[in-house]
Amino acid sequence: SAVISQKPSRDICQRGTSLTIQCQVDSQVTMMFWYRQQPGQSLTLIATANQGSEATYESGFVIDKFPISRPNLTFSTLTVSNMSPEDSSIYLCSVEGTAPYEQYFGPGTRLTVT
Amino acid sequence: AQTVTQSQPEMSVQEAETVTLSCTYDTSESDYYLFWYKQPPSRQMILVIRQEAYKQQNATENRFSVNFQKAAKSFSLKISDSQLGDAAMYFCAHTYGQNFVFGPGTRLSVLP
Numbered sequence: 001s002a003v004i005s006q007k008p009s010r011d012i013c014q015r016g017t018s019l020t021i022q023c024q025v026d027s028q029v030t031m032m033f034w035y036r037q038q039p040g041q042s043l044t045l046i047a048t049a050n051q052g053s054e055a056t057y058e059s060g061f062v063i064d065k066f067p068i069s070r071p072n073l074t075f076s077t078l079t080v081s082n083m084s085p086e087d088s089s090i091y092l093c094s095v096e097g098t099a100p101y102e103q104y105f106g107p108g109t110r111l112t113v114t
Numbered sequence: 115a116q117t118v119t120q121s122q123p124e125m126s127v128q129e130a131e132t133v134t135l136s137c138t139y140d141t142s143e144s145d146y147y148l149f150w151y152k153q154p155p156s157r158q159m160i161l162v163i164r165q166e167a168y169k170q171q172n173a174t175e176n177r178f179s180v181n182f183q184k185a186a187k188s189f190s191l192k193i194s195d196s197q198l199g200d201a202a203m204y205f206c207a208h209t210y211g212q213n214f215v216f217g218p219g220t221r222l223s224v225l226p
Contacts, residue, residue, distance in 0.1 A: 031212065042205060042216040043159075058213075090157060101147040101209045105159035 002027050002095050004106035012112045013083055020079045021109045023093035028073035030096065033103065034066070037090040046091075049076050083113045116141050116210045118217035126223040127196045134181075135191045135220045137206030147209045148182065150191045153219075154202040162204070165189065198224050 003026040013019050023032065034046040047055040047068055055068040069077045080087050094105045118139045127133035139148070150162040165173045165182050172180050177194045189208075193200055201224045206217040 033213075042218045043214075044216075045213050048212065092157075092159065094159070099164075101212075101214075102161070102164070103214065104161075105151075108157040110157070 002029065002097065002104045004093065004095060004104060006091075006093060006106040006109050008109060009107065010110040010112075012114060015084055015113060017083055018079055018081045019083065019111060020077050021091050021093075021111075023076045023078070023106055025074050025095050030073070032070065032076045032096075033094045034068060034076075034078045035092045035094065035105075037092060037108070039088065043092065046078070080111065083111075085113045087111065088113045116208070116215045118206050118208060118215055120204075120206055120217040120220050122220045123218070124221045124223070126225055127193070128225050129196055129198060131196055132192060132194045133196055133222065135193075135204050135206075135222065137189045137191070137217055139187050139189065139206070139208050139215075139217075141187070141208055141210060141215075143210060148180075148189045149207045149214070150178070150180070150189075151205045151207060151216075152200075152202045153205065154199075159205075163191065193222075196224050198226065200224050 005024045007022045032049045035043040037043050045058050046061045047057045049055040049068050049070040051070050051073050067079045090108045090110050092108045094103045146167045148165045152160045152162050163173050163175045163178050179192045181190045203219045205219045207214045
């Protein structure tokens with residue numbers, strides 16, 4: 001299984017600012033995923049990030065609000081831009097495993113916007 | 115629409131007893147995978163068990179087993195000999211293309 005770390009683990013940010021969340025995995029993976037988990041809710045996929053190509057965003061999520069970088073096979077960042085209190089959530093990254101449709105998740109970043 | 119329904123927002127079980135968490139789903143895919151993930155207070159999502167839809171045999175992993183009814187699109191999780199460490203949110207999910215669709219979750223409490 002992959003070991004995934006995320007930074008920061010939590011943050012409290014002011015409305016209108018931006019936060020960049022880092023996701024590091026201990027092995028090379030082609031596909032990485034970013035999810036949002038709003039308080040008391042389930043996980044919703046934001047985008048899929050493949051190395052060497054533009055991220056693919058799900059309905060309701062746009063690149064201007066959630067720009068993603070994927071500079072290499074072990075690292076990705078998600079930026080939450082121009083934050084509002086509605087962006088308060090846990091943001092999780094995940095990576096594909098070796099078995100079909102296997103995903104391993106990072107520990108998440110808890111974001112609070114005041 | 116691809117949906118996952120977990121009709122039990124909260125469940126509780128006595129330690130050492132058995133509990134079953136329900137999940138139903140709707141997908142237009144003919145070939146897909148189903149999963150149960152556990153999310154303890156640490157927030158780490160942990161894969162509990164997975165089932166390939168084309169396999170009729172129910173998956174088992176130690177104390178965890180599933181009852182997969184493909185025609186009914188039902189995928190329940192049975193936890194036997196419940197332990198205090200099983201307390202967590204449990205999410206049912208299915209694949210849709212390369213992506214996952216998650217249910218709303220069931221919060222499981224284990225009573226000593």
